[in-house]
Amino acid sequence: MLVRAPMRLSVRRIEHFINEKQNWIQKKQAEIKSKIPPKQDYASGNQYLFLGERYPLLHIESGNPLNFDGQSFQLNIQHKGNKAFHWFYKKEFIKTAIPLLEQFAEKHGLNYKEVRFKAQKSRWGSCSASNNINLNYLLIMAPISVIEMVIAHELAHTVHKNHSKVFYELLTTMMPEHKQADVWLKQHSRLLHNL
Numbered sequence: 722m723l724v725r726a727p728m729r730l731s732v733r734r735i736e737h738f739i740n741e742k743q744n745w746i747q748k749k750q751a752e753i754k755s756k757i758p759p760k761q762d763y764a765s766g767n768q769y770l771f772l773g774e775r776y777p778l779l780h781i782e783s784g785n786p787l788n789f790d791g792q793s794f795q796l797n798i799q800h801k802g803n804k805a806f807h808w809f810y811k812k813e814f815i816k817t818a819i820p821l822l823e824q825f826a827e828k829h830g831l832n833y834k835e836v837r838f839k840a841q842k843s844r845w846g847s848c849s850a851s852n853n854i855n856l857n858y859l860l861i862m863a864p865i866s867v868i869e870m871v872i873a874h875e876l877a878h879t880v881h882k883n884h885s886k887v888f889y890e891l892l893t894t895m896m897p898e899h900k901q902a903d904v905w906l907k908q909h910s911r912l913l914h915n916l
């Protein structure tokens with residue numbers, strides 16, 4: 722490290738200053754490391770989430786990019802791990818979410834136009850002014866109650882375009898335990914983005 726300092730500063734003071742800065746930098750680096758999960762390498766034996774449970778990953782040589790048999794995931798090593806998981810999670814989320822969306826909408830007399838599925842960094846779902854709904858398919862890693870909560874939340878927005886008291890009253894009617902699901906999602910948000 723090159724440090725420029727006025728001539729009159731003593732070497733001792735400069736050293737002290739550098740030490741203090743280094744301690745601070747090391748502390749900050751350790752803090753950052755502890756918050757960010759390590760980057761995925763899709764190694765055999767790693768654990769991955771599906772509907773709130775963790776399952777180990779095995780490597781295979783052929784077949785679908787990724788299979789799931791209820792006990793483990795099997796990654797076809799001809800495919801990139803990241804792409805294979807996105808492909809699988811999206812496919813499974815669509816299968817899970819569409820019936821839930823239709824059930825909630827029918828039961829509570831709510832109408833939505835179209836639904837789209839994409840992986841997003843910052844949102845779990847959204848509902849446009851014209852009642853098109855977007856859902857984040859990474860939610861397939863969460864327990865079913867969390868998926869239901871996000872779907873109910875976006876459907877409630879087809880009536881109330883805000884987070885007012887009446888919005889939450891409707892959401893509570895649709896899903897009385899929505900708060901617990903929301904807590905789970907906030908606590909696991911970083912994990913669900915670690916693909």
Ligand SMILES: [Zn+2]
Binds near residue numbers: 874878883884
């Ligand atoms: Zn909202």
